[in-house]
Amino acid sequence: MSTPARQAREALGARLRDIRKDAELTGRVLAARNGWHYSLVSKIEHGAINISEQHVRGWCRACGAEEEINDLVATVRSIDTMFVEWRRQLRSGTRRRQSVSVRFEAETTLFRVFEPLMIPGLLQTPDYAEAMLAMTVDFHRLPDDVEAGVQARMERQQILYRGDRRFHMVISQSALTLGIVSADVVRGQLDRLLTLSSLPRMHLGIIPTRAEHKFFPLHGFWILDDREVLFETISAEIKLTQPQEVATYARAFERLAASAIYGRQARRLITGAMEELASDPD
Missing domain, CATH: 3.30.870.10 (Endonuclease Chain A)
Structure with a gap:
């Protein structure tokens, strides 16, 4: 059974995937811009792992979507405590x-x-x-x-x-x-x-x-x-x-x-x- 926290991670991952696609970046390019292993992007987008505020900030800046940072950071903060x-x-x-x-x-x-x-x-x-x-x-x-x-x-x-x-x-x-x-x-x-x-x-x-x-x-x-x-x-x-x-x-x-x-x-x-x-x- 999917827990509320897992569902929240999956919803966050879907939003981040949309931001990446709107920026026309591949997962590998996004990972490279942030110095991450290429597999991390897929894990985040599928809600498989918890991510940090730094991940969100790096993701949005790499995609030119700084206006999304505050809302997504609030989401990250809520997942562990929700x-x-x-x-x-x-x-x-x-x-x-x-x-x-x-x-x-x-x-x-x-x-x-x-x-x-x-x-x-x-x-x-x-x-x-x-x-x-x-x-x-x-x-x-x-x-x-x-x-x-x-x-x-x-x-x-x-x-x-x-x-x-x-x-x-x-x-x-x-x-x-x-x-x-x-x-x-x-x-x-x-x-x-x-x-x-x-x-x-x-x-x-x-x-x-x-x-x-x-x-x-x-x-x-x-x-x-x-x-x-x-x-x-x-x-x-x-x-x-x-x-x-x-x-x-x-x-x-x-x-x-x-x-x-x-x-x-x-x-x-x-x-x-x-x-x-x-x-x-x-």
Whole structure:
């Protein structure tokens, strides 16, 4: 199975091959201009090896395509960091992972977040966070430091009240009542959402179940400024920093946000979900 990193190398190789062909250079000529072994060009173009920023710069200069350097260098930087296995990242427990989040969130002024099935971590109550982290610990067979992880996640939430950061968060209506946590925990979480939705720098949107969806991805994602995109799979966290990739996710977020409702309409959905849970015999 091709990994995301291998796919990214192959896509980079295809772009570099197009640049070489546009410059009407053979692989041997390109290699000779850079003092490389001739076989290196083929390996790069087929995504068989990792390459350095120096390879990209030499390639583009030899082809007279200096305007491509910045974008391609960003791609190279993202490949090695884009795919991080959860077990490796969480090996020392959930608290450390929360501390990592604090560092990259501190550098961000605009958060754009889409979550189809759960409440984003920055908005979670302690009980909701405990349930989600306990599920992660159990599934991945990690060191059980859920209590410390919850505390760290709550500390992360101070970012909602400090500085001039802005938060645009979009969730699906199904996330309000999905049974990934108990009904009592959900009730408390919905009450928390009502409070947070009134924060001056919080723009909270909810996509109604029967809304006309202009776009719907297969996973949630976070866009941090225009710098990077983060999303999780079952086994890994993936980080994208290549400008074209970030722009694609920004365009997807715009379409998702256009399907959402805000303000009083969104709060009515939340209170409706609370009433539904209150009438549930559970």
